[in-house]
Amino acid sequence: MRTKVAIIGAGPAGLLLGQLLQRQGIDNVILERRSGDYVLGRIRAGVLEQGTVDLLREAGVDQRMSEEGMPHDGFELAFDNRRVRVDLAGLTGGRSVMVYGQTEVTRDLMEAREAAGATTIYEADNVALHDLDTEQPWVSFESEGETRRLECDYVAGCDGYHGVSRRSIPEDRLEIFERVYPFGWLGMLSDTPPVSDELIYSSHTRGFALCSMRSRTRSRYYLQVPAGERVEDWSDERFWEELRARLPEDIARTLVTGPAIEKSIAPLRSVVVEPMQYGRLFLAGDAAHIVPPTGAKGLNLAASDVHTLYHLLVRIYREGRADLISRYSDICLRRVWKAERFSWWMTTNLHRFSDKQDFERRLQQAELDYCTGSRAGLVTIAENYVGLPFEALE
Ligand code: APR
Ligand code: PHB
Numbered sequence: 001m002r003t004k005v006a007i008i009g010a011g012p013a014g015l016l017l018g019q020l021l022q023r024q025g026i027d028n029v030i031l032e033r034r035s036g037d038y039v040l041g042r043i044r045a046g047v048l049e050q051g052t053v054d055l056l057r058e059a060g061v062d063q064r065m066s067e068e069g070m071p072h073d074g075f076e077l078a079f080d081n082r083r084v085r086v087d088l089a090g091l092t093g094g095r096s097v098m099v100y101g102q103t104e105v106t107r108d109l110m111e112a113r114e115a116a117g118a119t120t121i122y123e124a125d126n127v128a129l130h131d132l133d134t135e136q137p138w139v140s141f142e143s144e145g146e147t148r149r150l151e152c153d154y155v156a157g158c159d160g161y162h163g164v165s166r167r168s169i170p171e172d173r174l175e176i177f178e179r180v181y182p183f184g185w186l187g188m189l190s191d192t193p194p195v196s197d198e199l200i201y202s203s204h205t206r207g208f209a210l211c212s213m214r215s216r217t218r219s220r221y222y223l224q225v226p227a228g229e230r231v232e233d234w235s236d237e238r239f240w241e242e243l244r245a246r247l248p249e250d251i252a253r254t255l256v257t258g259p260a261i262e263k264s265i266a267p268l269r270s271v272v273v274e275p276m277q278y279g280r281l282f283l284a285g286d287a288a289h290i291v292p293p294t295g296a297k298g299l300n301l302a303a304s305d306v307h308t309l310y311h312l313l314v315r316i317y318r319e320g321r322a323d324l325i326s327r328y329s330d331i332c333l334r335r336v337w338k339a340e341r342f343s344w345w346m347t348t349n350l351h352r353f354s355d356k357q358d359f360e361r362r363l364q365q366a367e368l369d370y371c372t373g374s375r376a377g378l379v380t381i382a383e384n385y386v387g388l389p390f391e392a393l394e
Contacts, residue, residue, distance in 0.1 A: 001029065001148065001149065001150045001151070002150070002151045002152070003027050003028055003029040003119075003150060003151075003152050004021075004026050004027045004028060004152060004153050004154070004317070005017075005021060005026060005027070005028040005029075005152060005153065005154050005155075005156055005313060006028070006029055006031065006137075006139045006150050006152040006154070006155045006156070007028055007029065007030045007031070007155075007156045007158055008030075008031055008127060008129075008139070008155065008156065008157050008158060008159040008163060008164065008165050009030070009031075009032060009033075009157070009158040009159030009160055009163055009165075009285075009287070010030050010032035010034075010036070010039055010110070010120055010122070011039065011106070011158060011159075011160055011285065011286070011302070012102060012105055012106055012109065012285070012299055012302055012303070013158035013284045013285030013286070013287075013302040013303075013305065013306055014030050014032070014156065014158030014159070014284075014285075015030070015106060015109035015110060015113060016055065016056070016059055016109060016302075016303060016306045017156055017158060017284065017306045017309060017310060018030050018109075018113060018118060018120075019059040019060070019061065019109055019112055019113055019116070019118075020055070020058065020059050020306070020310045021310065021313060021314075022113070022116045022118050023059065023060060023116075024314055024317075026313060026314070026317055028118065028156075029118075029119045029120075029121065029150055029152075030113075030118075030119070030120040030121070031121050031124040031127050031139065031141055031150070032120060032121065032122050032123075032124060033123070033124060033125065033127065033159070034122065034123065035122050035123055036110060036120075036122050039106060039110075040103060040106060040107055040110070042103065043101075043103060043187065043189060043220075043262055043264065044101070044102035044103065044298070044299065045101075045102050045293055045296055045298055045299055046099055046100065046101045046102060046212060046213075046214060046220060046296075047072075047097050047098070047099055047199070047212075047296035047299075047300075048065075048069070048097060048098040048099075048100055048105070048299070048300065048303075049097055049300045049303075049386055049387030050095050050096065050097065050098075050386055050387060051300070051303065051304065051307070051387050051389070051390055052098075052299065052300050052303040052304075052387070053065070053069075053098050055303050055306070055307055056105065056108075056303075059109070059112070060112060061105075061108040061109055061112045063108075064104065064108055065098065065100050065104070065105070065108065068100065068104070068215070069098045069099065069100035070098065070099040070100070070213070070215070070216075071096050071097075071098055071099075072088070072096060072097050072098070072099055072198060072199065073087070073088055073089040073090075073096045074086055074087045074088050074089065074090075074198055075088070075198050075199040075200070075201065075385070076196070076198055076199065076200045076201070077200075077201050077202075077203075077350075077368065077372060077381075078200055078201065078202035078203065078204075078247065078248050078251070079202070079203040079204075079350075079365065079368045079369075080365065080369075081248050081249065082248065083200070083248055083251070084372040085198070086372075086378060086381055086382050086385065087378075087382070088382050088385060088386050091375075091378055091379045091382035091383070092379070092382050092383050092386050095383075095386040095387075096386060097296075097385065097386055097387075099199075099212070099213060099214075101214050102299050105299070121141070121143055123143065124141040124142070124143050125141065125142040125143070126140070126141060126142045127139060127140070127141045127159075127164050128140045128141070128164065128168075129155055129157075129164065129165065129168040129281060132155065132168060132169075132278055132279040132280055132281045133278070133279035133280075134279070134280075135153075135280070136151065137152060137153075137154070137155050137279070137280045137281070138150060138151045138152065139152065139155065153280070154280050154281075154282065154313065155280060155281045155282070156282050156284055156309060157281055157282065157283040157284065157287045157288075158284050158285050158287060158302075158306075159287050160285065160286040160287055161271070161286045161287065161290055163287050165281060165283055165287050166273055166283060166287050166288070168278075168281065169278040169281065170278075173275075173278055174273055174274070174275075174278075175273075175274045176271065176272075176273055176274075177270075177271065177272045177273075177274070178269065178270065178271045178272075179269065179270040179271075179344070180267070180268075180269045181227075181267075181268040181269060181292060181347060181351070182226070182227050182353070182354075183207075183224050183225060183226055183227055183268060183351060184224075184225055184226075184227055184229065184265045184266055184267045184268055185210075185222045185223070185224060185225070185265065185266050185268065185293060186222065186223045186224075186225045186229065186231065186234055186239070186263065186264075186265050187220065187221070187222045187262075187263065187264055187265075187266065188220070188221050188222075188236075188239050188260045188262070188263045189214070189218065189219070189220050189260065189261045189262040189263075190218070190219050190221075190257075190258050190259065190260050190261055191217060191218055191258060191259075191261060192217075192218075192219050192256045192257060192258040193216060193217055193219070193256055194211065194212075194213035194216070194218075194219045195211050195219070195247075195251055195254060195255045195256070196211060196251060199211060199212050199213075200247070200251065201294070201346070201350055202246055202247055202248070202350075203349070203350040203351070203352075203364065203368065204245075204246040204247075204352070205352065205361075206242070206245055206246050206352070207223065207224035207225070207246060207351065207352045208222075208223075208224035208246070208294075208350045208351045208352065209221070209222065209223050209224070209242075209243055209246035209247060210222040210294075211243075211247070211251075221239075221243055222293075223239065223242055223243060223246070224351050224352065225265060227267065229265060230265075231263050231264060231265050234263060236257075236259055236260050239260070239263070240255070240257040243255065266293070268292040268293070268294075268347065269290055269292065270290060270291060270292060270340055270343065270344060271289055271290040272288070272289045272333070272336060272337065272340060273287075273288045273289065274329070274333060275329035275330075275333070276288045276305070276328065276329040276332050276333060276336075277325075277328050277329045282309050282312075282328055283305075284302060284305035284306055284309055284332075285301070285302030285305055285306070286298065286302065288305065288332070288336070289301060289336050289340070291339060291340055291343040292343050292344070292346075292347045293343075294343055294346035294347040294350060294351075295339065295342045295343035295345075295346045295347075295384070295385070296385070297339040297342065297343050300339070300387055301335070301336060301339050304332070304335050304387075304390055305332050305336075307390050308328060308331050308332055308390070308391070308393070309328065311392075311393055312324055312325065312327075312328055312393060315393065324393055324394065327393060327394070331391050331393065334391060335388060335390070335391060338384070338388055339384075339388075342384040342385075348364075349364050349367050349368055350364075350368075
């Protein structure tokens with residue numbers, strides 16, 4: 001089998017790249033280790049930056065998002081039993097975000113890909129990348145008991161943090177930057193009306209809590225929990241009680257509770273891999289970087305990498321501009337590190353780190369008080385939250 005671009009992974013990064021390329025007539029094949037249903041079963045984040053929304057529109061997958069997605073012009077930061085609104089639109093000249101679940105984005109992209117007749121091979125085992133530092137890279141994999149070979153011009157490594165793409169780069173060519181936080185997020189989904197029209201990020205002495213949503217009737221809530229916590233130890237009652245305790249009193253009083261549809265714990269970490277390319281392999285999305293979810297940047301960073309890679313591949317195939325290849329990693333990394341910075345800032349200032357850090361706790365309070373009491377501080381938060389601009393290739 002032969003294609004122009006072999007895409008490893010059918011998460012949002014791989015599917016979005018595939019769809020954009022498909023619309024430009026650039027042939028591509030996606031190899032995914034799991035089944036389509038498994039991929040759609042994962043509950044992930046839900047905030048799309050304007051740039052991500054625009055890119056989905058360019059990919060022709062905006063119809064359901066426009067109907068069902070919820071535009072948000074602001075969000076709230078809660079601390080010291082008070083709430084401060086970050087007026088995203090007012091502080092950024094009218095930019096906003098869209099609350100629309102990553103699961104829905106993935107579903108829309110899968111349907112568009114199927115309608116376009118592009119090839120996706122699900123349950124592809126033992127994917128291995130070969131001859132990446134030559135002009136004829138190829139991918140081997142197993143499907144339905146047979147070993148197969150996919151020849152290509154380029155490989156897009158969109159296979160997430162545990163994928164094979166990053167591991168195919170010789171270790172001495174990569175530098176990995178990492179920070180692991182001593183806590184995770186316990187997430188819960190429930191068919192109850194959201195406690196507020198906007199997201200609330202709450203810093204509390206008991207720990208951080210986030211109130212988010214998927215629709216007017218479906219809420220998504222998170223609690224900071226210590227690393228190593230087990231989801232089985234969190235009954236619905238315990239979750240609701242703890243959430244209520246971490247919210248400002250006026251909000252806690254209006255919280256509507258109900259049975260959980262899903263509960264899971266995700267660890268918090270920051271990782272960046274440099275460079276994001278090796279020969280004819282380009283890494284995009286979680287394969288190259290992880291952010292803690294506090295800034296809602298994971299999916300959006302995947303989209304900005306895809307934006308750069310898509311434009312690069314179009315220039316290569318349309319104009320023969322293979323000389324632009326060497327720019328990919330630097331362009332992506334400049335934006336990646338700024339999103340890492342923002343996610344780190346949100347994480348560091350909103351979570352509780354330990355009992356003893358009185359000095360750090362006071363600094364957190366001062367930081368939140370200062371940034372929310374100053375227009376400059378609020379603009380900084382707002383412009384990062386709605387998403388920094390994409391950088392052009394040249
Ligand atoms: N071979 C083929 N596919 C693989 C392999 C492999 N060896 N390893 C992993 N995959 C697949 C996974 O099963 C998954 O479907 O690659 C896909 C990667 O998808 P994601 O983990 O969703 O990563 P990405 O597409 O970069 O999405 C960005 O943003 O909100 C965040 O972390 C969240 O998933 C989200 C990410
Ligand atoms: C979510 O809705 O899942 C969500 C929202 C905002 C975040 C993280 C997760 O920062």
